[in-house]
Structures are given as C-alpha cells and as structure tokens.
Amino acid sequence: MNALPDRDTVAGKLAALAEPDRSYIELLMQNPLQDDPLLEGLYRHLDIASAGRFLNSLKLEKLGEWLGTTAPARLQIRLMEVAHSGQHAAYQAFRNGHVRSGGLQRAYPEA
Numbered sequence: 001m002n003a004l005p006d007r008d009t010v011a012g013k014l015a016a017l018a019e020p021d022r023s024y025i026e027l028l029m030q031n032p033l034q035d036d037p038l039l040e041g042l043y044r045h046l047d048i049a050s051a052g053r054f055l056n057s058l059k060l061e062k063l064g065e066w067l068g069t070t071a072p073a074r075l076q077i078r079l080m081e082v083a084h085s086g087q088h089a090a091y092q093a094f095r096n097g098h099v100r101s102g103g104l105q106r107a108y109p110e111a
Contacts, residue, residue, distance in 0.1 A: 010040070024068075025064040025067075039075075046090050050088040064101065082094070
C-alpha cells in the first residue's frame with residue numbers, strides 16, 4: 001500500500017466494516033504513516049453519522065469497541081481524542097464502545 005488513502009475511502013470502510021473492510025483498516029493500522037489518514041477518515045465517518053437523520057448508535061459503539069480492541073497502542077490515545085472531540089451522540093456512542101474495549105488501559109496500564 002504505497003498511496004495514502006483519502007478520508008472518504010476510510011470513512012466508507014469504517015461505515016461498512018464488513019470483513020474485507022476490517023482487513024483493510026487493520027492493514028492501515030500496521031503502518032504509522034497511515035495513522036493520520038485513518039483518523040481523518042474516522043472523523044469524517046463520525047461527522048457523517050452526526051449529520052444523518054438516523055443515528056445507529058449500536059453500530060458506532062461496536063466500531064469504537066472494535067478499534068479499541070484492534071488498534072495498536074500508539075493509536076489508543078488518539079482514538080480517545082477523537083471520541084472526546086465532539087458532543088454529538090455519534091461521538092458519545094463511539095466513545096462508549098472505545099472505553100468498553102479497554103484499549104487505552106491495555107496500552108497504558110496503571111503502575
């Protein structure tokens with residue numbers, strides 16, 4: 001994967017989150033150079049969900065939980081920053097899933 005993906009491509013993959021999309025996102029998470037496009041796509045996905053007429057909070061919680069479980073330690077703080085960056089219920093649902101995953105605690109355990 002040489003070219004950096006655009007935020008709309010990543011947002012589409014996060015919205016669908018079928019098995020091929022999960023594999024694509026996992027591949028992005030392996031390369032630190034892909035962190036910014038991944039997070040920009042996540043912001044885009046949450047913004048689209050915020051603007052929609054129907055909010056699928058369960059799906060957003062599952063996304064937060066999956067990312068919290070799957071993402072490497074270097075991304076956990078940034079994922080939490082994304083989750084806290086908006087007041088809309090879409091961000092709250094994502095935040096609830098990410099917190100439930102325990103990803104931040106696994107990445108940075110208390111001493």
